[in-house]
Amino acid sequence: MKVNATLINLYTVCPRECWLHANGINMEHTSEIVYDGKLLHETSYPQRADKYSEIELSAELNGTVLTGKIDFYDAKEKVIHETKRGKSVEEAHNWQVKFYIWLLELNGVEGASGKIEYPRLRKTSEVLLSETDRDFLAESVLKIKRLIGQKECPPTINAKICKKCSYYELCYIDEIE
Amino acid sequence: MKKSYYLFNPGRLSRKDNTLKFVPVNEDGVDGKPKYLPVEGVKNLYCFGSLDTNSALYNFLGKNQIGVHFFDYYEHYTGSFMPKDYLLSGKVIVNQVEHYSSQKKRMIIARQFIEGASFNMLKNLKYYSKRDKDLSKQILQIEQLSKLIADTQAIDELMGIEGNIRSAYYSGFGTIINDFEMNNRTKQPPNNEVNAMISFVNMICYTACLDQIYHTQLNPTLSFLHEPGFRRYSLALDLAEVFKPLLADRLIFSLLNKKMVQKGDFDQKLNSCLLKESGRKTVMRAWDEKLNETIKHRTLDQSVSYKRLVRLECYKLVKHVMGMQEYKPFKTWW
Numbered sequence: 001m002k003v004n005a006t007l008i009n010l011y012t013v014c015p016r017e018c019w020l021h022a023n024g025i026n027m028e029h030t031s032e033i034v035y036d037g038k039l040l041h042e043t044s045y046p047q048r049a050d051k052y053s054e055i056e057l058s059a060e061l062n063g064t065v066l067t068g069k070i071d072f073y074d075a076k077e078k079v080i081h082e083t084k085r086g087k088s089v090e091e092a093h094n095w096q097v098k099f100y101i102w103l104l105e106l107n108g109v110e111g112a113s114g115k116i117e118y119p120r121l122r123k124t125s126e127v128l129l130s131e132t133d134r135d136f137l138a139e140s141v142l143k144i145k146r147l148i149g150q151k152e153c154p155p156t157i158n159a160k161i162c163k164k165c166s167y168y169e170l171c172y173i174d175e176i177e
Numbered sequence: 178m179k180k181s182y183y184l185f186n187p188g189r190l191s192r193k194d195n196t197l198k199f200v201p202v203n204e205d206g207v208d209g210k211p212k213y214l215p216v217e218g219v220k221n222l223y224c225f226g227s228l229d230t231n232s233a234l235y236n237f238l239g240k241n242q243i244g245v246h247f248f249d250y251y252e253h254y255t256g257s258f259m260p261k262d263y264l265l266s267g268k269v270i271v272n273q274v275e276h277y278s279s280q281k282k283r284m285i286i287a288r289q290f291i292e293g294a295s296f297n298m299l300k301n302l303k304y305y306s307k308r309d310k311d312l313s314k315q316i317l318q319i320e321q322l323s324k325l326i327a328d329t330q331a332i333d334e335l336m337g338i339e340g341n342i343r344s345a346y347y348s349g350f351g352t353i354i355n356d357f358e359m360n361n362r363t364k365q366p367p368n369n370e371v372n373a374m375i376s377f378v379n380m381i382c383y384t385a386c387l388d389q390i391y392h393t394q395l396n397p398t399l400s401f402l403h404e405p406g407f408r409r410y411s412l413a414l415d416l417a418e419v420f421k422p423l424l425a426d427r428l429i430f431s432l433l434n435k436k437m438v439q440k441g442d443f444d445q446k447l448n449s450c451l452l453k454e455s456g457r458k459t460v461m462r463a464w465d466e467k468l469n470e471t472i473k474h475r476t477l478d479q480s481v482s483y484k485r486l487v488r489l490e491c492y493k494l495v496k497h498v499m500g501m502q503e504y505k506p507f508k509t510w511w
Contacts, residue, residue: 024266025394025495153501169485170492174476175505 001148002065003141008099011144012092015154017167022148031166037085041071044083044119048072052081059106064141068103078112080104080127085120088161094127095137101129102137179220183461185454189229190222192237202229216241221388223381224248225457244391246384251366252451254380257410259391266394272498273399284335286401286497286504288326290418291339293506295323297422298346300509305353305430315349332402339418346422354433366449373443373450374433377457378425379417381464386420387413389487395494416490419506424483428467432460475510 001022010018020027028034052072059066072081080100084093097114104112114127147154156162156171165171184190188201188209195216201209216237222245238245239260246257276282299319306312322342329335343362350359350371359371367373387410390397400411402418432438442456452460468484481489490507497504 023268023499024264025269025499026264026266029264030392151500153499169477169489170495172477173489173492173496174502175493175508176475176510177505 001145002067003144004066005068005096005099007144007148008137008140009089009092009096011140011147012095013089013161014157014159014165015147016156016171017165018144019148019150019153020167020170023153025170027166027170029166030169033085033164034166040085040119041083044117045072045081048081057100057103057107059103061106061138061141064145066099066103066106066141068100070100078104078109080112080114082114082116084116084118087118087121088164090125094125095140097127098129098133099137101127102134105129179218181220181223181465182214183223183225183458183465184228185225185458187226187228190234191231192234197234197237216243219243221246223384223461225252225454244388246387248380252377252380252457254384257384257387259387262391264392264394269394269495269498270396270399272500273396276498277399277401277405280331283401284330284332286494287332287335287415288329289504289506290402290415291326291335291342292323293419293508294339294422295319295326295342296506296508297419298342298426299323301353301422301426301430302346302349305349310349310352312349312352315345318345332404335402353430356436357433366451368448369450370440370443371429371433373452374429374438374460375425377452377460378429378464379421381461382421382425383413383417385424385468385484386416386487389484390416390491392488393491393495395491416487419490420487423486423507423509424467428460428463432463437463472511 007018007022010021052074055070055073057068057070070080071083073079074081080097082093082097082100087093093116097116101112101114115124116127117124162168162171184199186201188199190197190199192198193213197214197216197219198211199214200211203209219241221243222238224245224247235258238258242260242263244257244259247255249255276286299316302312302316302319306316319342322338322345325338326335329338347359347362351357354371357370359369362375363369363372364376367376387397390410390412395412397410397412399405400415403409403411403414405411438452438456438459442453442459444451444453469482471480471482473479474481474489477489486507493502493504496502
């Protein structure tokens with residue numbers, strides 16, 4: 001079982017979504033918000049594609065394969081660029097980018113940082129990786145592995161963000177007798 | 178929002194950049210004025226007239242996940258062009274198979290389909306009995322037959338009960354529908370107007386279910402109530418059982434009772450009766466409107482279209498086979 005940045009991101013938001021996604025139950029195609037985010041990603045920085053390169057990374061940690069695909073990496077400045085639509089799951093975005101920095105480190109690239117860009121909000125935020133973050137990520141990888149390997153799907157989290165989630169209908173559809 | 182398009186006229190459909198171009202061709206082979214449909218706005222195509230296309234078009238439709246459903250001259254559903262599956266989950270399929278191959282697990286789901294179907298049929302009959310139609314005999318019959326569902330141990334047995342429920346239900350159609358008689362249900366070919374309507378609308382309902390299944394991880398050939406067939410997407414037949422009373426039958430009642438479809442919309446031959454093009458167009462327009470109508474969903478606390486209800490049913494099945502939540506069929510609550 002591979003652990004990638006998407007799973008790290010999802011795990012931080014909702015273990016149930018992480019489990020469903022890892023088991024091939026994808027719902028993202030049903031979401032207008034996801035589609036909007038994809039368009040935003042494709043159209044926000046049209047000139048960037050020439051200057052920066054997309055890279056795929058992998059590493060092994062205690063028998064677990066970690067993979068990540070960085071859309072824009074500025075190798076000269078060692079900056080990872082990540083475009084996001086909104087800040088509703090900001091924490092998860094941070095962990096996704098921290099995971100990339102960590103992956104770079106595991107591949108021998110030291111001193112990288114990340115920049116999350118919110119074109120709609122006209123804001124950017126810096127991401128750095130600390131010693132405690134490294135421990136947290138290593139721990140999360142183990143927890144994710146355990147989570148997605150379990151037979152039962154974790155329960156719904158009944159959070160405010162559920163209503164905007166592409167899994168909302170799947171999670172909350174029920175019949176009253 | 179993506180829409181369904183219904184092609185009644187013969188013509189040529191082709192790709193023109195990122196749009197679909199339809200050129201109607203009349204009986205003398207003369208081209209009409211082309212129409213353009215931007216591909217992002219197309220959910221699926223229903224093809225009733227003869228269509229001239231090429232493989233470039235199907236590649237284009239496939240990439241955009243647009244299915245095409247075909248019907249022959251006699252309005253029979255003949256097949257679909259379905260784009261390749263884009264949502265594959267090994268886990269879901271393995272679990273779906275497991276719920277089919279264990280007789281016990283299969284019966285649990287199959288019973289629920291009939292449970293839902295008979296509940297929704299009863300709901301229709303009760304609606305009309307409140308409007309001074311005497312359907313008490315049929316209601317009583319179905320209520321008694323429904324009690325047997327829970328004890329069934331085999332599919333044949335369940336299907337037998339389903340058959341009895343359905344014939345009791347259809348025997349009330351003559352009472353519900355004002356100016357037409359139905360007598361017995363006949364198919365292949367239908368012998369009167371009501372039977373022609375039922376055949377046609379049921380088929381459309383089946384394709385609507387198929388369209389929804391396609392957008393989930395469920396495999397459409399693996400069914401529980403119906404026997405998984407070689408050429409048929411039998412899971413769509415399973416789902417259609419639950420939704421026919423709500424989607425198909427109610428539409429038939431209202432179209433005939435409001436005289437939106439009349440005798441002149443049918444082609445009555447010696448031993449068959451089929452909808453004419455005028456009738457088909459009216460039915461499809463009403464069907465499309467119906468499917469896009471919304472209701473406030475009780476548990477989701479959101480507006481949900483009739484079409485979406487079918488998708489939600491698929492989600493419930495996914496949850497059932499994945500052991501997340503027991504499947505309970507959709508039951509009309511209004």
